Amino acid sequence: xxxxxxxxxxxxxxxxxxxxxxxxxxxxxxxxxxxxxxxxxxxxxxxxxxxxxxxxxxxxxxxxxxxxxxxxxxxxxxxxxxxxxxxxxxxxxxxxxxxxxxxxxxxxxxxxxxxxxxxxxxxxxxxxxxxxxxxxxxxxxxxxxxxxxxxxxxxxxxxxxxxxxxxxxxxxxxxxxxxxxxxxxxxxxxxxxxxxxxxxxxxxxxxxxxxxxxxxxxxxxxxxxxxxxxxxxxxxxxxxxxxxxxxxxxxxxxxxxx
Amino acid sequence: xxxxxxxxxxxxxxxxxxxxxxxxxxxxxxxxxxxxxxxxxxxxxxxxxxxxxxxxxxxxxxxxxxxxxxxxxxxxxxxxxxxxxxxxxxxxxxxxxxxxxxxxxxxxxxxxxxxxxxxxxxxxxxxxxxxxxxxxxxxxxxxxxxxxxxxxxxxxxxxxxxxxxxxxxxxxxxxxxxxxxxxxxxxxxxxxxxxxxxxxxxxxxxxxxxxxxxxxxxxxxxxxxxxxxxxxxxxxxxxxxxxxxxxxxxxxxxxxxx
Numbered sequence: 001x002x003x004x005x006x007x008x009x010x011x012x013x014x015x016x017x018x019x020x021x022x023x024x025x026x027x028x029x030x031x032x033x034x035x036x037x038x039x040x041x042x043x044x045x046x047x048x049x050x051x052x053x054x055x056x057x058x059x060x061x062x063x064x065x066x067x068x069x070x071x072x073x074x075x076x077x078x079x080x081x082x083x084x085x086x087x088x089x090x091x092x093x094x095x096x097x098x099x100x101x102x103x104x105x106x107x108x109x110x111x112x113x114x115x116x117x118x119x120x121x122x123x124x125x126x127x128x129x130x131x132x133x134x135x136x137x138x139x140x141x142x143x144x145x146x147x148x149x150x151x152x153x154x155x156x157x158x159x160x161x162x163x164x165x166x167x168x169x170x171x172x173x174x175x176x177x178x179x180x181x182x183x184x185x186x187x188x189x190x191x192x193x194x195x196x197x198x199x200x201x202x203x204x205x206x207x208x209x210x211x212x213x214x215x216x217x218x219x220x221x222x223x224x225x226x227x228x229x230x231x232x233x234x235x236x237x238x239x240x241x242x243x244x245x246x247x248x249x250x251x252x253x254x255x256x257x258x
Numbered sequence: 259x260x261x262x263x264x265x266x267x268x269x270x271x272x273x274x275x276x277x278x279x280x281x282x283x284x285x286x287x288x289x290x291x292x293x294x295x296x297x298x299x300x301x302x303x304x305x306x307x308x309x310x311x312x313x314x315x316x317x318x319x320x321x322x323x324x325x326x327x328x329x330x331x332x333x334x335x336x337x338x339x340x341x342x343x344x345x346x347x348x349x350x351x352x353x354x355x356x357x358x359x360x361x362x363x364x365x366x367x368x369x370x371x372x373x374x375x376x377x378x379x380x381x382x383x384x385x386x387x388x389x390x391x392x393x394x395x396x397x398x399x400x401x402x403x404x405x406x407x408x409x410x411x412x413x414x415x416x417x418x419x420x421x422x423x424x425x426x427x428x429x430x431x432x433x434x435x436x437x438x439x440x441x442x443x444x445x446x447x448x449x450x451x452x453x454x455x456x457x458x459x460x461x462x463x464x465x466x467x468x469x470x471x472x473x474x475x476x477x478x479x480x481x482x483x484x485x486x487x488x489x490x491x492x493x494x495x496x497x498x499x500x501x502x503x504x505x506x507x508x509x510x511x512x513x514x515x516x
Contacts, residue, residue: 035492116374120495120497120498123492123494123495123498124494124495124498126492127481127483127484127492127494128483128484129483129484129485150495152492153492154492190509190512223385223505224508224512225385225386225387226385226386226387226508226511226512227387227512228512234293234381234384234385234410234411234412236381236382236385236501237378237381237382237408237497239378239495239497239498240378240381240382240497240498240501243494243498243501243502244501244502244505247481247502247505247506248505248509250482250484251448251506253484254448254482254484254485254486
C-alpha cells in the first residue's frame with residue numbers, strides 16, 4: 001500500500017526541476033535496482049509488486065521495502081510497461097572540478113539531448129574506465145528515468161558534471177591537455193596519434209560541436225566510413241561514435257597492437 | 259485533408275502483421291523522408307503539415323503529396339511528438355539468400371528485440387559497408403516506426419533478412435566462412451586474427467548468443483574492458499558492441515595500422 005502523497009512525490013520526479021529540488025531520482029527494473037543497491041548510492045525506499053519480491057533480495061536493515069499492487073506500480077512508473085521493482089535514491093554530490101578532473105581520458109558531451117544516448121554513453125564510459133563525463137547544461141539530465149535505465153548502473157561509478165564547456169576547455173588548453181573533437185571531416189581516429197591524457201568532445205548528431213568550442217580543440221578526428229570516402233551516408237549515432245573513438249583510445253593504451 | 263479510411267490504414271501500420279499484409283511502412287520526419295525519397299524505395303504518399311511543406315521539397319510527379327492539419331498528423335503519427343512529415347513507402351523485396359550472401363563481412367543478430375538498437379545497428383552497418391544483416395525471426399521488425407527512425411535512411415541500402423540462423427550458420431560452416439560470436443569471455447577483438455570474409459554474431463544483452471548457435475562458431479571474441487579484467491561491470495549496449503567490433507574489422511582491412 002502506498003499513500004497518495006508518496007505517489008505524487010514519485011510522479012513528480014519525472015520532472016528535472018523536481019528531481020533537483022528534492023535531490024531524489026527513481027530507478028526501475030529488478031536488475032537495475034539490485035545493481036544500484038550494491039553501489040555507494042543511498043537508497044531511500046524500494047517499491048515492489050509481488051513479482052518483485054521474488055525477483056530481488058533487499059536487505060531490510062538498509063532500506064525500507066514497500067509491497068504495492070500492480071495497479072499502484074502502473075501509477076508511479078515512468079514507463080509504459082512497468083517493471084516489478086522501483087526504487088528511490090538520493091542524487092549523489094559530484095566532486096568539484098579541479099586540475100585532477102583533467103587526468104586520464106575523459107568525455108565531453110555538447111548538446112546530447114537524447115536521454116537514451118546519454119545513458120548508453122555513460123555505460124560505455126564505465127566499461128572503458130573513463131571516470132568523468134562533462135556535459136553542456138543543455139544535455140539530457142542524467143537522472144531522467146530513461147537515462148538512468150540506459151546507464152545500467154554505471155551512473156553510480158562515472159562522475160557526470162554539467163558545466164560551461166567553453167570555460168572548462170579553456171582551462172584544458174592552459175593545462176596542455178589535448179582536446180579531440182569528433183567531426184565528419186577530421187583525421188582518421190585509426191591513423192592519428194592519440195594521447196593517454198585526453199578530452200574527447202562529441203557534438204549532437206544534428207548540429208555537431210558548437211562553433212564556440214572549436215578554438216579549444218587540438219585535433220579534429222573522424223571515424224572513416226568503409227569503403228573510404230563513402231560520403232552519401234548519414235553520420236553514425238552519437239553513442240556509437242563515442243564508443244568507437246573511446247575503444248580506439250583504449251586499444252592503443254591497453255593492448256599489444258596486432 | 260485526409261480520409262478516415264486513410265487514417266485507419268496508416269494507424270494499422272504500427273502493427274507488424276498489418277505491415278506485412280499490406281506491404282507498406284511509414285517513415286516520419288522531414289530529414290528521414292527527404293533522404294528516403296532519394297533512394298530506390300517506392301513512395302506511396304507523403305503527408306505534410308504546413309511546416310512540412312516549407313521543410314522539404316517533394317517532386318509531385320513522383321509521389322502524391324497531401325497537406326494535413328497538425329491535428330490530423332497527431333492522429334496518424336506513431337510518436338508522442340509528431341514531426342511535420344510522414345510518408346508511406348512500399349516494403350521492398352529482399353534478395354534471396356544464396357552463396358553470394360556470405361561474401362564480405364556481414365552481421366548476424368540473435369534475439370535483438372529493441373527496435374532502436376536494431377535501427378542503430380543497421381545505420382552503423384551501412385557506415386561500415388556491411389551490406390547484409392541476418393536476423394533471427396524474433397528480432398525486432400525493421401519496419402517498426404522506431405526502428406525505421408533509428409536507421410536514418412540506411413534501411414534502404416542494407417539488406418535485412420529474417421531467417422533460421424542455425425540453418426544459415428550451418429551453411430556458413432560448409433562454405434568455410436569464419437563465424438565470430440561476441441561473448442563476455444572470448445579472445446580480445448583487438449588481438450585476435452580477423453578475416454576479410456566473416457559473419458559476426460551478436461546476441462541479446464540479457465541472454466547472449468543462443469546455445470544452439472554455439473556449435474557453428476569459429477571463434478569467440480570479446481571487447482576488453484579497461485583496465486583489463488574489470489569484471490564487476492555490466493556488458494555494453496548491443497549496438498555499441500556491434501559497432502566497436504565492426505569498426506575493428508574495418509580498421510584492419512581499410513587502414514594502415516598505427
